[in-house]
Amino acid sequence: MTQQPGERPIRVFLVDDHKVVRSGMRAFLSMLSDIEVIGEAADGQAALDELAVRARSDTLPDVVLMDLLMPRLDGVGATAEVRQRYPDVQVVALTSFSEAERVHAALEAGAAGYLLKDAEADDLAAAIRAAHDGEVHLDPVVARKLTQLLIAPAHTATALTARERDVLVLVARGYSNREIADTLVISERTARTHVSNVLVKLNLASRTQAALWAIREGLAPL
Known part of the structure; x- marks a missing residue:
């Protein structure tokens, strides 16, 4: 996507307990003119601490890419805190698991999208842009599983x-x-x-x- 003249890039913050995953996402996103990675954290609590510092200097990200399975504070809990403290910051949940229950929990916590870690790089960029535009982006596999959960017999x-x-x-x-x-x-x-x-x-x-x-x-x- 071509960045419009005078329009600042979408500011993205990466949260994942695997450094290699953060490095991979940063490397890909650095090639896009309309997206800028401004920081990263290894778990949910570290992310909240860093966002608190950024809030004081008015440098909050537009979108947080949030892993769901992390030590100290997991992605669902961190997502809920981010959305409560910083309503203008959107969160895209990112995980290697595709259980519908995690999808549901992440969306209930306020996530604006959900991607599996084996998603194509272009899908990652699309999810970030959609979240920035106020839209919900779901990985197709995730969307199917969420639909199955919603139509499954309840409580049996x-x-x-x-x-x-x-x-x-x-x-x-x-x-x-x-x-x-x-x-x-x-x-x-x-x-x-x-x-x-x-x-x-x-x-x-x-x-x-x-x-x-x-x-x-x-x-x-x-």
């Missing part, structure tokens, strides 16, 4: 994958995330993600509610 076991049902049964038995991970031979982080997805899909607020739900539905013994 059929909304869960086979692995999520296995996790739910173990939650009902009182297993911790570590014990679930050991039983299913997965990482503790993956176990934690599955538990979170179960709670979101069933609209439940806690593991205790999930256990009671599983017992009520006959998925786990009393």
Whole structure:
């Protein structure tokens, strides 16, 4: 896209806990005349700290590219904070996961777009420009998954994958995330993600509610 005379570039701030990802995005975006990377951070909390400094000097970005899975403060929490503190700053969520639940959480937090990390470079630029123009840009794969979530039967076991049902049964038995991970031979982080997805899909607020739900539905013994 050609930058109009006298028009300043779209200011972009990168947030990702992988330096190589930030470097790759910066390298690509530096080739575009209408987009300028003005800073970066390795996690959500570091991003909020840097944006607070920029707010005082009136150098806030127009768009933040926000990874969702990061230490200290994840992308969903950071997105919600950014949108609350700086309403004029748009956020495009960026992640390697395509679960519809993460899409929903990111959009609810105020994200103006959602891209997978394996998206084409041109799609990244398109998402930034769309966010800057007040539009929502969704990766096509993400859009399909979000649609599937919206039309799926609400709050029933059929909304869960086979692995999520296995996790739910173990939650009902009182297993911790570590014990679930050991039983299913997965990482503790993956176990934690599955538990979170179960709670979101069933609209439940806690593991205790999930256990009671599983017992009520006959998925786990009393």
